[in-house]
Amino acid sequence: MLLPLAKLSCPAYQCFHALKIKKDYLPLCATRWSSTSVVPRITTHYTVCPRDKDKRWEGVNMERFAEEADVVIVGAGPAGLSAAIRLKQLATKQEKDIRVCLVEKAAQIGAHTLSGACLDPRGFEELFPDWKEKGAPLNTPVTEDRFGILTEKYRIPVPILPGLPMNNHGNYIVRLGHLVSWMGEQAESLGVEVYPGYAAAEVLFHEDGSVKGVATNDVGIQKDGAPKTTFERGLELHAKVTIFAEGCHGHLAKQLYKKFDLRANCEPQTYGIGLKEVGLDYQNPYLSPFREFQRWKHHPSIQPTLEGGKRIAYGARALNEGGLQSIPKLTFPGGLLIGCSPGFMNVPKIKGTHTAMKSGILAAESIFNQLTSENLQSKTTGLHVTEYEDNLKKSWVWKELYTVRNIRPSCHGILGVYGGMIYTGIFYWIFRGMEPWTLKHKGSDSDQLKPAKDCTPIEYPKPDGQISFDLLSSVALSGTNHEHDQPAHLTLKDDSIPVNRNLSIYDGPEQRFCPAGVYEFVPLEQGDGFRLQINAQNCVHCKTCDIKDPSQNINWVVPEGGGGPAYNGM
């Protein structure tokens, strides 16, 4: 017994009908639909529903063109751009010619960049010692730092002594989106081929298993998975080395971890969502990070700063908080990982941009040495640049992360954050992080949620429209949009799990943790019960759902390039 076929569009109906007949070799997802009775079909993306068995794709030309480059970089954020710029700087200096291609899913460089941001200029200065003359937008040096603990009504000030990681002397407040866009211009003038609006959707492999490059997304697929008349395949970009700089929790990195078993010897990554101060290892499924943020703005010590102001922008992004313990293996045959994708954020300092840039610089230098070395011998067709990881471990990035590695885990003890502060005071400030032990994290964020019946729902105050706001008007300000007629890029491995597990055990936390209102449990048209509705167009590409889903059923993949938020200097 299949689902209400009358609701589906004609091509989808034909697809089902065809699949019903050819039951012997049904794709996995279709087998599930035909066996469970009332699971509405949600996921139509070709990563879950393969096209080679789909009748609607018969006769469609699936050939892809390919371009050859020396290095391909996925992601034009601080890390990716630093790597590209450094490669070209070295090439110019040594008069060598290397082709560097950079693909970025945002429609323009900087449009998907979101950060505080308080930049430690250390990494940036290595790339551009003359940044002031060049006019880089670092215009606001930090003059004062204030740190405090907020209780329900009051604020307990905490002194920031020099030497503590939160001390911001020498740092700059920047609009990271503008800085990234400036770096993009520098990269282009150095000869990097920058292609915004094209998302890397697939990793390509040589026959020996090493990474061959990436392929950009296909375009022109309907919402139900059928091809449109404008369907075109993506482009394959082949490279000797591919650098993956997708930022926190990248979707291609997720595949690479599995394929090369890169996380065998590290802890699971833990995350925060910024909105900034809300850690994602919370236990109460009734918690909504967005509404916590709105509530925070009304705190008596915060509200006066915001009063009279006007909300002009909104955005959200996950950040990694695992530190040294959660860094995976960084290199594999044919590629390597840089930036927030493996995760080099210094958590107590709340800064990861400077380390991301440095990782990009080191990657570029290591790759350049290999590419231009005369005695190059490689076991695999894709180059394995192990020197990158070695050089990173010798650099200031590793030293910095090592000294602060125990600060966040120290907050997991009985004394909570207070315990963490005491620990920091003793072991970081006095002993400079030299203690011989390394504390562990609690486990992955998705495992931390307790069942809803063990928790109390949280009563959030209504937004007042002056300082706090509702979700949907905020999402509109992010400028996010996607071509509506494409398969939802928030794919579910199993369409029945949201209602059967997430909703029944955890009261559907996805409707609360998504900062863009993508997930909604709506009542069924007939009968009792709910179904999950995915409003993929709202997505701001923060990756929180992929991280926090207690069933790890949601797999975020990249939508058609050019879609997503349109941040301006966020």
Place this chain on the structure above:
Amino acid sequence: MAELRALVAVKRVIDFAVKIRVKPDRTGVVTDGVKHSMNPFCEIAVEEAVRLKEKKLVKEIIAVSCGPAQCQETIRTALAMGADRGIHVEVPAAEADRLGPLQVARVLAKLAEKEKVDLVLLGKQAIDDDCNQTGQMTAGFLDWPQGTFASQVTLEGDKVKVEREIDGGLETLRLKLPAVVTADLRLNEPRYATLPNIMGAGPKASASGNGSADVAPMEAGCRRLGQGRPVNRGLPCAESQEEED
């Protein structure tokens, strides 16, 4: 057979999904760093030109854009969709504000004559100013027939049949070439500018072709006196107030 040459005008506008913000001094909207893209109706015009070329009815497509340096990106997209050449009429950013349909029409008319094209295609209007005047004024300057709000365009020898969407329904005209046609929404669904085509369109600098037209488009430009949000007209009516609560 295919001796016809087409000129397609494209405009770089703020992307439709972006929330517009008025500048604090109320002289205009914030455009710095804001996402821009090709006007959707211009995309439809480019698509129509490319389809005519694929049917071998048009031999060459020239894409033209007037404005500051960033217009080159828009021309590049047109090239990636299938145009053959691009012309960028550079107007410095400070003066671009005063560039209106009259000035652009003057430029297009001069270019159409200079390049000896048979067909000028434009979008019916731009989504930022909603003027819906450039196509009509261009035809006026050239003294050519015009078919605006086209939902179907068919070339028939030395004539072009244009089906127009008008308030009363559909009107079909047959125009003698050379003519001006402006594209409406239902004319076609534009193709994607895919990466291989963008790469083929070459680096940005070369998209400007034979740049400056010998017109001074800025004479008699309009000056904007002010810009602001619409005035709040008062409380919502009683029923909707209850629903909100």
